[in-house]
Amino acid sequence: MTNPTRILLLSGWLLAMAGCSPAVRQGPPAPIIGPGGSAAPPASSGNVTVTPLKAPEITTVEQTPAPTAPRPEAAAPREPAAPAASQPAGEDREQVALAAPRTMSKAVKTLLQQAELQRSAGDLTGAAATLERALRIEPDSAYVWNRLAHVRAEQGQAGLAGELAAKSNAFAGGDESLKRDNDRLIARSRK
Amino acid sequence: MSAGHNPRSRRRRPARRARGDGFRQLKLLLVLALLAGAAALGLYALHLSDIVTVKFEGKRWAVPARVYGRPLELYVGAPVRPDQLAGELEQLGYRRQEKAGEPATWSVAGNRYQLSTRPFQFWDAAEPSRVIEVTVGKGGIEQMRDPRTGAEVALFRLEAPIIGSIYPSHNEDRALVQRQEIPKVLVDALLAVEDQHFFSHWGLDPLALGRAALANLQAGRVVQGGSTLTQQLVKNFFLTEERTLTRKLNEAIMAVILETRYSKDEILEAYANEIYLGQDGERAIHGFGLASLFYLNRPLREIDLPQAALLAGMIRGPSMYDPRRHPDRAKKRRDVVLDLMQEEGFITADEATQAKAAGLGVAPRGTGTAASYPAFLDLVRRQLRRDYREEDLTSVGLRIYTTLDPWIQQHAQRALATRLERIEKERKVPPDTLEGAIVVASPQGGEVLAVVGGREARVQGFNRALDAVRPIGSLVKPAVYLTALGMPDRYSLVTPIEDAPITVRVPGGPWSPENYDKQSHGTVTLETALAQSYNLATVRVGLDVGLDRVAATLRALGVERNIDVVPSLLLGSVSLSPLEVAQVYQPLAAGGFRTPLRAIREVLDENARPLQRYPLTVRRAADAGPVYLLDTAMQAVVQSGTARGLNASVPPSIGVAGKTGTTDGLRDSWFAGFTGDMVAVAWVGRDDNKPTGLSGASGALRVWADLMKDLNPGPLRLTPPDTVRVEWVGCDSPTKVPFIAGYAPSPAQACGGSGSGGEGWSQTQEAPPAPAAPGKQDDPISRFFKNLLR
Numbered sequence: 001m002t003n004p005t006r007i008l009l010l011s012g013w014l015l016a017m018a019g020c021s022p023a024v025r026q027g028p029p030a031p032i033i034g035p036g037g038s039a040a041p042p043a044s045s046g047n048v049t050v051t052p053l054k055a056p057e058i059t060t061v062e063q064t065p066a067p068t069a070p071r072p073e074a075a076a077p078r079e080p081a082a083p084a085a086s087q088p089a090g091e092d093r094e095q096v097a098l099a100a101p102r103t104m105s106k107a108v109k110t111l112l113q114q115a116e117l118q119r120s121a122g123d124l125t126g127a128a129a130t131l132e133r134a135l136r137i138e139p140d141s142a143y144v145w146n147r148l149a150h151v152r153a154e155q156g157q158a159g160l161a162g163e164l165a166a167k168s169n170a171f172a173g174g175d176e177s178l179k180r181d182n183d184r185l186i187a188r189s190r191k
Numbered sequence: 192m193s194a195g196h197n198p199r200s201r202r203r204r205p206a207r208r209a210r211g212d213g214f215r216q217l218k219l220l221l222v223l224a225l226l227a228g229a230a231a232l233g234l235y236a237l238h239l240s241d242i243v244t245v246k247f248e249g250k251r252w253a254v255p256a257r258v259y260g261r262p263l264e265l266y267v268g269a270p271v272r273p274d275q276l277a278g279e280l281e282q283l284g285y286r287r288q289e290k291a292g293e294p295a296t297w298s299v300a301g302n303r304y305q306l307s308t309r310p311f312q313f314w315d316a317a318e319p320s321r322v323i324e325v326t327v328g329k330g331g332i333e334q335m336r337d338p339r340t341g342a343e344v345a346l347f348r349l350e351a352p353i354i355g356s357i358y359p360s361h362n363e364d365r366a367l368v369q370r371q372e373i374p375k376v377l378v379d380a381l382l383a384v385e386d387q388h389f390f391s392h393w394g395l396d397p398l399a400l401g402r403a404a405l406a407n408l409q410a411g412r413v414v415q416g417g418s419t420l421t422q423q424l425v426k427n428f429f430l431t432e433e434r435t436l437t438r439k440l441n442e443a444i445m446a447v448i449l450e451t452r453y454s455k456d457e458i459l460e461a462y463a464n465e466i467y468l469g470q471d472g473e474r475a476i477h478g479f480g481l482a483s484l485f486y487l488n489r490p491l492r493e494i495d496l497p498q499a500a501l502l503a504g505m506i507r508g509p510s511m512y513d514p515r516r517h518p519d520r521a522k523k524r525r526d527v528v529l530d531l532m533q534e535e536g537f538i539t540a541d542e543a544t545q546a547k548a549a550g551l552g553v554a555p556r557g558t559g560t561a562a563s564y565p566a567f568l569d570l571v572r573r574q575l576r577r578d579y580r581e582e583d584l585t586s587v588g589l590r591i592y593t594t595l596d597p598w599i600q601q602h603a604q605r606a607l608a609t610r611l612e613r614i615e616k617e618r619k620v621p622p623d624t625l626e627g628a629i630v631v632a633s634p635q636g637g638e639v640l641a642v643v644g645g646r647e648a649r650v651q652g653f654n655r656a657l658d659a660v661r662p663i664g665s666l667v668k669p670a671v672y673l674t675a676l677g678m679p680d681r682y683s684l685v686t687p688i689e690d691a692p693i694t695v696r697v698p699g700g701p702w703s704p705e706n707y708d709k710q711s712h713g714t715v716t717l718e719t720a721l722a723q724s725y726n727l728a729t730v731r732v733g734l735d736v737g738l739d740r741v742a743a744t745l746r747a748l749g750v751e752r753n754i755d756v757v758p759s760l761l762l763g764s765v766s767l768s769p770l771e772v773a774q775v776y777q778p779l780a781a782g783g784f785r786t787p788l789r790a791i792r793e794v795l796d797e798n799a800r801p802l803q804r805y806p807l808t809v810r811r812a813a814d815a816g817p818v819y820l821l822d823t824a825m826q827a828v829v830q831s832g833t834a835r836g837l838n839a840s841v842p843p844s845i846g847v848a849g850k851t852g853t854t855d856g857l858r859d860s861w862f863a864g865f866t867g868d869m870v871a872v873a874w875v876g877r878d879d880n881k882p883t884g885l886s887g888a889s890g891a892l893r894v895w896a897d898l899m900k901d902l903n904p905g906p907l908r909l910t911p912p913d914t915v916r917v918e919w920v921g922c923d924s925p926t927k928v929p930f931i932a933g934y935a936p937s938p939a940q941a942c943g944g945s946g947s948g949g950e951g952w953s954q955t956q957e958a959p960p961a962p963a964a965p966g967k968q969d970d971p972i973s974r975f976f977k978n979l980l981r
Contacts, residue, residue, distance in 0.1 A: 107268075
């Protein structure tokens with residue numbers, strides 16, 4: 001680096017120091033936008049809220065949403081939502097008495113308990129997520145499909161609940177009480 | 192921000208005292224000139240200060256959405272074998288040690304694995320770091336417990352692996368880190384090699400500058416930079432690449448401004464996230480956070496001394512010191528950094544020697560975030576674009592939790608690439624002329640587990656799994672027979688079908704389909720017609736049940752495209768992508784329930800707060816009874832039909848059901864099939880659509896077999912629905928055949944019955960009375976074609 005450059009640099013530095021000192025920070029600390037960022041974003045452009053464009057259908061191959069087409073669920077798993085007022089919640093609750101089959105693995109039992117806690121706390125989205133996790137482990141568990149059907153029914157998704165109950169029936173084998181319960185859900189979905 | 196409102200303006204203090212001294216005009220002029228200069232520069236600095244503030248306090252970077260694969264679920268009975276567990280841990284960058292200790296380490300003794308896991312924020316809960324002991328046998332996980340308490344652990348999920356990111360068009364990718372996540376060793380290395388006086392200078396380091404100038408003068412060229420970290424940050428952050436005096440001056444002023452307004456920690460954090468550290472195709476690797484993941488496959492906070500030195504050394508020349516391409520150069524450079532660290536007193540001579548003895552620790556390409564699954568990410572991006580704006584995907588740091596199973600994905604990539612190469616060698620066709628694609632999904636959940644878009648799976652290019660839309664050939668036949676089996680009064684698995692020449696008059700001339708072997712096979716059962724993929728029999732059945740019904744079945748199963756309802760539809764003239772075929776076969780693998788295929792489970796915002804979930808939905812697409820009958824016939828395809836070659840690779844006990852497909856002139860080779868836990872589609876063909884010489888069995892089926900061979904697929908256990916009765920059929924060697932209840936033949940009919948079937952198959956005519964006599968139907972289109980045939 002040449003000498004004139006250095007002189008210029010240094011004078012620039014000095015002048016800038018004069019112009020800006022004493023240094024007093026203004027505004028909130030510089031935020032970091034990122035995973036686990038602790039700093040609160042300022043009210044400026046740093047604060048970005050993402051809202052899904054619409055409630056679209058989400059499937060790959062499906063272009064037109066069927067009446068029961070899946071919709072992304074708005075997430076509120078940690079905020080207990082009040083059960084849908086129009087939903088006969090009590091009617092659904094009475095079915096909890098159905099015993100989980102003995103053959104069920106410990107893993108799935110654990111998830112069922114967790115889902116039941118979430119459901120009774122009003123966190124239906126969370127309960128559904130937990131039951132879906134259980135279905136990944138035991139996709140042919142009639143009981144888990146039945147539980148998921150109940151959660152959807154409580155959410156007011158009667159159509160989906162009926163389909164899930166039918167799916168449960170397909171795996172129910174000789175479990176007549178489970179089948180009767182599924183049939184009630186199916187009947188309700190057709191009302 | 193206007194200057195008037197800026198409290199800083201008060202503090203500008205031109206040196207007015209100067210006026211009190213001396214009265215000589217020259218001096219005055221000089222002072223005035225200086226003053227004017229100072230004022231001008233002060234104002235200029237103020238202007239720059241605004242630029243710095245706005246940029247530094249606003250959203251500094253567009254943070255790409257980070258995409259994660261599925262977390263591996265561990266529980267007793269999970270079909271996870273030792274090689275997979277070790278493989279998954281390696282993918283996650285876990286270090287194998289004598290004894291698992293700090294997070295992200297593991298150890299193994301016999302078949303007992305001890306894992307110390309990383310914490311992870313899932314959609315529904317935060318999973319803390321913990322130590323578990325997993326006993327793994329050949330059949331899967333046998334036991335799980337907490338080694339400290341001995342308590343049983345019912346269920347545990349490893350963290351979700353990062354599989355990529357959705358970065359904006361200027362291709363900058365980064366994984367932001369916070370100051371406290373930057374290990375001290377890295378800060379030390381950084382200071383030693385780039386800026387020794389970082390914590391004491393004011394943005395500029397005249398000493399370093401002088402030293403660099405001297406060194407450059409001596410060498411006659413630029414060999415050393417005297418820029419501080421602050422200057423480097425300013426240069427990257429606010430300025431262009433040009434090397435002019437003005438830019439240098441701006442850089443210096445802004446560096447000082449930055450230093451006066453922000454703390455050293457803030458500057459260091461910004462630097463660590465901004466710095467350019469390499470290139471991955473068109474993706475630019477920015478920041479130590481991503482560099483650590485990309486080169487070392489571990490989060491930044493886990494790196495050790497030699498790795499910190501490696502990363503710090505790369506700043507000078509990311510491509511020159513790329514540890515993957517130039518490991519020797521990178522090692523030399525790392526050792527230089529270690530020497531500098533020792534000189535600066537950050538480490539002892541012993542530590543330096545020890546660190547120099549360590550390997551580079553670079554993760555091979557294809558692990559962790561260096562792995563790329565562009566075809567799957569392409570699917571994720573397409574699904575996300577329906578719900579999110581592009582700018583949100585590429586800039587606000589969303590976390591996308593997907594369904595990708597990296598274990599299956601890697602097997603699929605390998606299966607396609609190696610098998611195509613072998614086929615080319617065997618058949619002496621020019622290398623790299625064959626292409627292919629694979630899609631794997633979970634039957635009941637509809638989760639897309641793997642997508643391979645071509646044999647060069649890591650290269651983002653034509654995504655054949657989604658975009659190669661080809662005639663599906665005989666893959667359509669299950670839809671034809673499902674339609675038939677849905678008419679139990681007319682068709683069962685043992686219904687005799689004529690496999691004899693047939694000519695159909697269609698616009699453009701008569702159509703005379705042929706069998707693959709150009710032979711007719713006389714009267715065969717419906718099951719045999721499907722298992723052996725007889726075209727003539729299929730066309731007869733299809734025309735009998737009606738083309739429009741077959742098309743309706745296809746639509747119910749999930750075909751969204753326009754279907755040309757012409758007779759050649761029965762032999763698969765309809766064109767679909769491998770992904771669409773997977774959707775069509777999914778209901779067949781799930782008892783007739785259709786679940787739209789999904790690649791995304793959940794979306795979280797940049798603070799890992801849940802934003803959106805994509806729920807599991809089901810809908811009945813076909814009745815359970817006919818689907819059950821069809822599935823048993825599709826198992827016959829593998830047991831004794833066109834796909835029997837599969838038995839050499841996949842144990843018959845798995846009970847795979849599937850169908851081969853071959854199109855005119857051997858252009859497309861297909862196999863679609865399912866096990867208990869996977870529905871998978873393989874396609875092999877050429878991009879120029881020229882003949883490959885491959886049938887479904889000699890091409891795609893072998894790819895499919897290679898894929899399944901090592902995956903430990905779950906057996907397909909078909910449970911007959913209530914509407915199905917299993918009966919003994921046949922006299923000489925009776926076999927069990929499932930029928931729709933009420934339509935099974937009576938024992939007398941089943942044996943010694945009339946008809947041309949030979950074995951005594953007869954179409955059931957017993958109660959409940961069939962609404963129409965068998966063979967006669969009210970379907971006008973079928974009648975029309977029947978008439979045509981006469």
